[in-house]
Amino acid sequence: MTTLQKIKGSFVKGTPMFNKTSREQQKGAFFVVTYKHSTRLFYCAYDFEHQYLDVEIKHLKSRLGQLSFKQDRYEKRLIKLANKVTGVCFGSKKLARGRLTQKTYHAHPERWQKDWVSARYGKMTISGRKDAKSGNFVFHYHLETHTLTFKAIDQCVISLSDVVFPYGQDHVNHAIQTQMNLKDKKKYGKPIGWSLEDHGDYYIVKCLIDVPATPYLNTSTSTG
Template identity: 90%
Template sequence: MGMKAIFSNRLYKYKIDANFVMSMDHTLRVFNQAKHFRYQAEVRELRGVKEKSSVSIHQRLKQRYGLNDYYANSAVQQGRALLSAQKELKNIYMRNKKEQINAVKRKIKATKARLTTLQKIKASFVKGTPTFNKTSREQQKGVFFVVTYKHHTRLFYRAYDFEHQHLDVEIKYLKSRLGQLNFKKDRYEKQLIKLTTKVTGVCFGSKKLARGRLTQKSYHAHPERWQKDWAAARYGKMTISGRKDAKSGNFVFHYHPEMHALTFKAIDQCVISLSDVVFPYGQDHVNCAIQTQMNLKDKKKYGKPIGWSLEDHGDYYIVKCLIDVPATPYLNTSTSTGMVGVDLNVNHIAVANVNDIGQCVDAFTLPFNLEGKTSGQVTKIIEAEVMALVDYAVKHHKPLAIERLDTTRSKVSRPYGHRKANRR
């Protein structure tokens, strides 16, 4: 069982009654304020700033913002979901931070080894008997001292020049680099402790937009533009959860499929009616879900909730219908006849067809070229190859198997240095 969001057409504000638009804007703002308060109240309690209230958060929202049970329940549920998401994100951040610490430790170890090698060479020069490590890039070739790099080679004719122009400079740089790495490791460890102990908050409206008020030139010249964007980001969306015992799956929103009309009761008790609300890419699914719910006799036992979401996009509104989609009954998970293994590569998909005892029956590749393509073109190119792959699996009646990679280390540790620096 999964959830599917079906988008409506654009509902332009100039076609809607002005009183309805005002009431919808008020509802969006008050609902989001209630959601923010619900989340922040629990964060303060978890941090120990405030004692836990004897009154439930549901009742506090109703009293503070004048909400009915359905609006308050949706705000409480969204706040709870946001808290749960933050906990999962914290685990990801902690795992990433640990990998960053390990990456810095590896760099410190390599830097120390390199520094020790150069210091030994330096000490041998001081004694007057130059000796070199067999694996180091510094070597003595006859009477010359050679430093070999990937694309070029430095040649020194005298020991004095080699010692002071290369060894001393490299040793000084490595000591400085070692200090920087130790500082970075210490900073990462403090951040890890902070992640472990602190209850993180959320910036509703995004941190990027909050910083943009002071960092973006367009907002400096037009502060009212930032205020408009900030309000749209903070108060532009509202989702009301459904109830399976409701006549149409929701006690706030009611959709009439035969008239394509959507009605709901706003927070200020205004009954808003929106006409010509159609769903171009799923009208049949919406109609079927609502008709099925309305025709049920025992809704508490067999009913399914239908959620509704309202989004303000400036000149128009978008409505989303959230319905439950049953799992496909044609999902093949049996490996009695074998399976089709898939490996994704930079320019092709490698496919291997094996039988029930693991013997390779067929193997081939699905090539593609993504160089110079836009993100939309890349999506369509890969989509075409995946469709061919699925058709192959359906034809042979075998499930698909793909490797599950943990990309934490490759994304976080930066094994090849800074991404922007590598572009040069």
């Protein structure tokens, strides 16, 4: 922008001057701006000054203002990250505050403890790995027996029997069988994630796989 401002100043003084290395040059009575794949030609000094110089300077000033604002915002964020201790609340803020604000929890602390443990440890999601034999190093689904096994932190193997998916069982079987049959899993494999949800009397098991989109989707409401 400094070069453009110097050129603008020379035009104001009535003696147009150009930097030898800039893309803006004067060729005889014409003013030329050379780009990589194109060239702009101005037939008089007035058009070059107001249609090109003023527009470019205004655009660059606006861009510099945006970058300055972004830099200031990031610097403030760095200061905040360096000085402020980040807090983590397990089991939701609402439940943490309810320990002291709700009469039910205040009168029965054991009830709050039970709900807090359920909220904190009630769900577990393990992302898959495309280079794993069955798409996941922790979970393994046995297609023949519909048994899901996984390793706990203490290396104890836990088995869940009769794990059947009412919707999408074919997709799960196809994804796991395809993954197990692949020879070059690092190149062609796809990760298979698993999620467990504890609802007290029962568990919900979710298999996270990529399902191809349906090519023909009926959007008519007349047929349901």
